[in-house]
Amino acid sequence: MTDIALIQSAAARLAGHARVTPLLNAPLLDALAGRRVFVKAECLQLTGSFKFRGGWSAVSALDPATRARGVMAYSSGNHAQGVALAAQRHGVPAVILMPADAPQVKIANTRAYGAEVILYDRATEDRDALGAALTAERGLTLVKPFDDAQVIAGQGTCGLEIAEQAQTAGVTEATVLTCCGGGGLTAGIALALESRAPALTVRPVEPAGFDDTARSLASGRIERNAAATGSICDAILTPAPGALTFPILRRLCGAGLTVTDDQALRAMALAFAHLRIVLEPGGAVALAAALFHDDLPDTVICTASGGNVDPATFRMALERYPA
Amino acid sequence: MTDIALIQSAAARLAGHARVTPLLNAPLLDALAGRRVFVKAECLQLTGSFKFRGGWSAVSALDPATRARGVMAYSSGNHAQGVALAAQRHGVPAVILMPADAPQVKIANTRAYGAEVILYDRATEDRDALGAALTAERGLTLVKPFDDAQVIAGQGTCGLEIAEQAQTAGVTEATVLTCCGGGGLTAGIALALESRAPALTVRPVEPAGFDDTARSLASGRIERNAAATGSICDAILTPAPGALTFPILRRLCGAGLTVTDDQALRAMALAFAHLRIVLEPGGAVALAAALFHDDLPDTVICTASGGNVDPATFRMALERYPA
Structure with missing residues (x-):
């Protein structure tokens, strides 16, 4: 709360x-x-x-062992960049699931903040299923955009x-x-x-x-x-x-x-x-x-x-x- | 100094x-x-x-009786606006001599800060002579742009x-x-x-x-x-x-x-x-x-x-x- x-x-x-x-x-x-x-x-x-405020708050609140495994976010824009930079400055991996049709500049910037960007097709792929598989496989912690x-x-x-x-x-x-x-x-x-x-x-x-x-x-x-x-x-x-x-x-x-x-x-x-x-x-x-x-x-x-x-x-x- | x-x-x-x-x-x-x-x-x-820093500094440094008679500046742009707002917030008149071909938005903004804008023709009129006559006639203090x-x-x-x-x-x-x-x-x-x-x-x-x-x-x-x-x-x-x-x-x-x-x-x-x-x-x-x-x-x-x-x-x- x-x-x-x-x-x-x-x-x-x-x-x-x-x-x-x-x-x-x-x-x-x-x-x-x-x-x-x-x-x-x-x-x-x-x-x-x-969004950098919330990204930093969430990443910095994780216990160090959990954080070290990395974080994940779904976002086509500002939350992606906020979480990516927060993770980079904590020295931990970030995986960002972005729709393939997101603005190129936002994809490029998210990558420039050191995140691994995984593109998916909004029409044919299930973002939540993709994300759940990735977090389970790599032990990532999901940082939700607002909730x-x-x-x-x-x-x-x-x-x-x-x-x-x-x-x-x-x-x-x-x-x-x-x-x-x-x-x-x-x-x-x-x-x-x-x-x-x-x-x-x-x-x-x-x-x-x-x-x-x-x-x-x-x-x-x-x-x-x-x-x-x-x-x-x-x-x-x-x-x-x-x-x-x-x-x-x-x-x-x-x-x-x-x-x-x-x-x-x-x-x-x-x-x-x-x-x-x-x-x-x-x-x-x-x-x-x-x-x-x-x-x-x-x-x-x-x-x-x-x-x-x-x-x-x-x-x-x-x-x-x-x- | x-x-x-x-x-x-x-x-x-x-x-x-x-x-x-x-x-x-x-x-x-x-x-x-x-x-x-x-x-x-x-x-x-x-x-x-x-320019608002210098304008405020100069206007606020004047003795109150001198300041009350008003200030003048020559400028086609940023100094004009800085002096105009500084004068307005001191409650004293500002006269700004601007070339008639200055950008309209800068003329409009200077007026919106309460200054009296006097336009002159760069080709045919002598700015310094115009300014000297106005300062003498009205008792204005000239605020130079940098010197x-x-x-x-x-x-x-x-x-x-x-x-x-x-x-x-x-x-x-x-x-x-x-x-x-x-x-x-x-x-x-x-x-x-x-x-x-x-x-x-x-x-x-x-x-x-x-x-x-x-x-x-x-x-x-x-x-x-x-x-x-x-x-x-x-x-x-x-x-x-x-x-x-x-x-x-x-x-x-x-x-x-x-x-x-x-x-x-x-x-x-x-x-x-x-x-x-x-x-x-x-x-x-x-x-x-x-x-x-x-x-x-x-x-x-x-x-x-x-x-x-x-x-x-x-x-x-x-x-x-x-x-």
């Missing part, structure tokens, strides 16, 4: 290994939004997303930093918008803020049409998305909130919000112009909500959860929204 | 107003460079460049942060590469490091063909550029090092380096991919030198001095260097 003590232990293990990312803001962005907007720039984290207590604790360290940085910025009350896939980051931040800054309330943000978390929060039980693909926000198209994350979200979060792909692209262009950071679509949905939703308070803190975007998509955002 | 005491006073005035920018790094960037590369991300400073003791002191606060962040990162010896125009940032950092981290040696980096500082350091006297335009690195195309900055550079800096416009564009694309920050061409020359020069030590710290780039130029960099 993830609680504040587990998050604090994760923070102690991450110190000196993960980056304390800055809380950015810009007067001209505030003017556009009509409110104060702070951006927790997790795109500046090692490997380009908050794991130590992964949630690692993502929660982002919340500890938000609590401290908000206080330094003089922010005593705010809505914290998170980019939400399976809910690991959202749950971790919500737990950290419950303990450290209870006047900061978390609301998850999702792509329109992939609002499993918003609908789950509304109905009180886990709801699933109808489709697995169909938004450019690939990093957060998880089928449903997790068994561990959802009870935390249900207890601590306000209602979910959604934004369109176009709003995410426009937020990317505005983050380029006013914050000079690179966001991927899925990492820009919280900022998009802060900019384009009306029913929010005077002060909003957004996670900018990742920046692993291919150049063509980024160029499209700048072309479509040049100012 | 700028010295460490003046820099420390500036740092005290900037505390809580300017941002402490992060020192970034990325394992895959190190692999490309063949050395450890740290990047001082001044593009994340308020107004998108280090001013308090401006250099403000830029030097970036050097204080580098000294502290390098120590935290375990870096005891390194070359510090600066993006160099008139030498305000370079001189300020060199003075700060002389006092706080003398094993970090500064070397200025300029665009090929606009290497007035490199040639001045080689000859021992102030040399000028042959042309005023002709590189995309517009932020650092200053005609010559300053009367105040050059003696500091001469005493403290190693030899200058140059990079081509194409190398600056490639560094922008690599900063996009591996650091997820937005750099303008003139803000990427130090990183370009770290990546593409061979005669550098194992550890290099680069200033990434600004990120105010128009979307079309950024798209061109990504299109030309997609990976």
Whole structure:
């Protein structure tokens, strides 16, 4: 069970290994939004997303003999890179199962972090069966992308930093918008803020049409998305909130919000112009909500959860929204 | 005269107003460079460049009665925005003389920071005469872009942060590469490091063909550029090092380096991919030198001095260097 003590232990293990990312803001962005907007720039984290926090937390929490046999992850993107670098820096093997049609740059980067990447065909091969066979054969430990207590604790360290940085910025009350896939980051931040800054309330943000978390929060039980693909926000198209994350979200979060792909692209262009950071679509949905939703308070803190975007998509955002 | 005491006073005035920018790094960037590369991300400073430090330092150092009458600056870009926001936050007027052909986004942003922008025609009007008339008539104080003791002191606060962040990162010896125009940032950092981290040696980096500082350091006297335009690195195309900055550079800096416009564009694309920050061409020359020069030590710290780039130029960099 993830609680504040587990998050604090994760923070102690991450110190000196993960980056304390800055809380950015810009007067001209505030003017556009009509409110104060702070951006927790997790795109500046090692490997380009908050996923390194959870990866490091999980790998560092293993007992040394287990860890030495290596870790495994399933992922087409940010979790792959986070686990790969965490394993490399612990000097242990990482095996990452990636779909053969994952973006080439993400496959290349995962390999560059020293992982053994095994490609599978989404249409004809069973990922879980492949993974189970590999973990059994090699004694690997599976690091799940969000439904794991130590992964949630690692993502929660982002919340500890938000609590401290908000206080330094003089922010005593705010809505914290998170980019939400399976809910690991959202749950971790919500737990950290419950303990450290209870006047900061978390609301998850999702792509329109992939609002499993918003609908789950509304109905009180886990709801699933109808489709697995169909938004450019690939990093957060998880089928449903997790068994561990959802009870935390249900207890601590306000209602979910959604934004369109176009709003995410426009937020990317505005983050380029006013914050000079690179966001991927899925990492820009919280900022998009802060900019384009009306029913929010005077002060909003957004996670900018990742920046692993291919150049063509980024160029499209700048072309479509040049100012 | 700028010295460490003046820099420390500036740092005290900037505390809580300017941002402490992060020192970034990325394992895959190190692999490309063949050395450890740290990047001082001044593009994340308020107004998108280090110029806010010098602007704040100068405006905050004025006696209140003088300051209340307002400040003036000449600039087509980053200095304009830095002075404008510093004046706005002090509640005093700013008048910025900008060439009518300056980028529209820079004119618009300077106005958005509350400054009165006066446009002049570079071909037919005398900027200095216009400025002198305005300062006399309105009692404004001119804030020069680099050849001013308090401006250099403000830029030097970036050097204080580098000294502290390098120590935290375990870096005891390194070359510090600066993006160099008139030498305000370079001189300020060199003075700060002389006092706080003398094993970090500064070397200025300029665009090929606009290497007035490199040639001045080689000859021992102030040399000028042959042309005023002709590189995309517009932020650092200053005609010559300053009367105040050059003696500091001469005493403290190693030899200058140059990079081509194409190398600056490639560094922008690599900063996009591996650091997820937005750099303008003139803000990427130090990183370009770290990546593409061979005669550098194992550890290099680069200033990434600004990120105010128009979307079309950024798209061109990504299109030309997609990976």
